[in-house]
Structure formats: structure tokens, C-alpha cells
Amino acid sequence: MRSEKTVLQELLNWGQEQENIRAVVMTSSRANPDATLDIFTDYDIELIVTNLQDFRSNDQWISHFGDVLANIKEMNATSCTQLVLYSDGVRIDFSIYTISEFLRVTNQSSIPEHWNIGYKILLDKDEVTQMLPLPTHTHYNISPPTEKEFTGVVKDFWWDTTYVAKSLWRDEIYFAKYAFDSLIHCNYLRKMIEWYIGLNNNWAVNPNKYGRWFKRYLDTETWERIENSFADSNVEKNWKALFATTDLFRRLATEIANQLNFGYDNNLDRNITGYLTKIQRLDKNATNF
Numbered sequence: 001m002r003s004e005k006t007v008l009q010e011l012l013n014w015g016q017e018q019e020n021i022r023a024v025v026m027t028s029s030r031a032n033p034d035a036t037l038d039i040f041t042d043y044d045i046e047l048i049v050t051n052l053q054d055f056r057s058n059d060q061w062i063s064h065f066g067d068v069l070a071n072i073k074e075m076n077a078t079s080c081t082q083l084v085l086y087s088d089g090v091r092i093d094f095s096i097y098t099i100s101e102f103l104r105v106t107n108q109s110s111i112p113e114h115w116n117i118g119y120k121i122l123l124d125k126d127e128v129t130q131m132l133p134l135p136t137h138t139h140y141n142i143s144p145p146t147e148k149e150f151t152g153v154v155k156d157f158w159w160d161t162t163y164v165a166k167s168l169w170r171d172e173i174y175f176a177k178y179a180f181d182s183l184i185h186c187n188y189l190r191k192m193i194e195w196y197i198g199l200n201n202n203w204a205v206n207p208n209k210y211g212r213w214f215k216r217y218l219d220t221e222t223w224e225r226i227e228n229s230f231a232d233s234n235v236e237k238n239w240k241a242l243f244a245t246t247d248l249f250r251r252l253a254t255e256i257a258n259q260l261n262f263g264y265d266n267n268l269d270r271n272i273t274g275y276l277t278k279i280q281r282l283d284k285n286a287t288n289f
Contacts, residue, residue, distance in 0.1 A: 023048035024123040032118030142198030157188035158272040
């Protein structure tokens, strides 16, 4: 696999040779000093050009950077995107738009949101990026919830646990896993974990998307509790994981509520927990709850 130095030099040399290309900018993780990089970290490359049509009608240029294993091309009225995976494992996501579109978005006084994570100017023939503010690397930092937002997540969490319980009792494991993994874990528990991390780091950290960096910000006990909140396709293991999840959610939500002077609905918690327990113990042939 090519090194970052080699890839960036290839991009720079190519950009210098192409009259149509006026600026080349790298954004996202590889331009963020706080990000942890590995061999699978993408290169997010922005090309600012004079003629977008050249990139709409011709895909041959992506082969300049290696043997193309797969690519996805997307176009809209103002830009063109090429997501390219090369055979040596390097992936480059190209975003291409005109100088006029770049100036419209930035207005020479602001910075695109995704650039604020971090950006590096690799090439700028016309100094179109000269007036851009420096990135703060903080755009995706966790923000404190409002009490309404917090309360909404608490209510949704407890309500949707009932779908998991009923599906487990019915032995409908596929729907149970959808409700458990997609709704409970990815929506409500994830949000509570993010707020917990933010609370304990002065709201000055970015744990990345969908929990990618949770482990680096959590103590060992909390991380082990998260691991115990997952299960395979075994129904009994899912019951155990469900109650591990409710215990974890309660602990995190209660601490956040106390620290932010929010209310926590203990009655809802207690009533739904009792309901879940009753379903778990209910005979499989029951005709009355």
C-alpha cells in the first residue's frame, strides 16, 4: 500500500499538470490532528475546477492513481463525486466543484462544515482559499442536550424496549434484533453515551460517528457494560443483554440528569422494567397477560 506521502505527492503532481484544476484540498480525518489514522483511513480530496463537465463526462482520470478495484460516481447540479477504491487498498473520495460554487459556499468569510473538522491546502493556483478561516477541529464535538431533547430520548428508549421484549417472547428474533440493535443501541443508547462522554470531557471531544471512538473515552467498567449489552441470535442471551442495556441506560441517564439538573422519569423506568420482566417470565402458551 502506498504511503500518505506518496499519495499526496501523486495528487499534487497531477493537479499541477491539469489546467482545469485550480485547487486541491484534503479534508476530514487525514487533515485533523486529533484523528487516529490507520491503513484504512480514506483520503477525502476536494478538487476546485473551472469546468465541471470534464469530470461529468469522463471517468478515465481516476485510473491515474492506480488500478481501480471499484468506484461509485454521483452527480448533482453543482458538483460531481467519485468514490474510488484502488487495488492496493488506498481509497480516495473525490468531491469536485467549480470555483464559483466554492466561492458561493464559503463567501470568503466562512468555512464549510466538513472542512472545519480539518483541511490542508495541497494546491491553490489562484489563491481562492487564501481568505478561509483556519479549521477549529471542533464542529462535530458533542453538544449538551436540552432538557426536552434528553427527556425525549429517555421516553423513546423505554417505550421501544417493549418491542424488543414482545418480539423475544414471540420468538421473532429478526424483528427483535432490528428493534434492539437499530433503535435501542444505535439511536437512544448511543445518544446517551455521547452525552455521558461530553459531560465528562467538558463538551470538548468528538467521539466520531456512531460510536467509532467510544472506547477511547470511556472507563473500563462502562465499556464492559456496553459489551454486555450486545447479544447474538440466541433468545435467552438477548433477554440478558436487554436488561444489561436498561441497567446501563439508567445509570448514564441518571448521572447526566443529576449533573445537568434535568428530571429523570423514574416512574416510567420502574413501570416499563416491571413490564419487561413480566413478559420474560410469561409462559410461551399464555392467553392472558
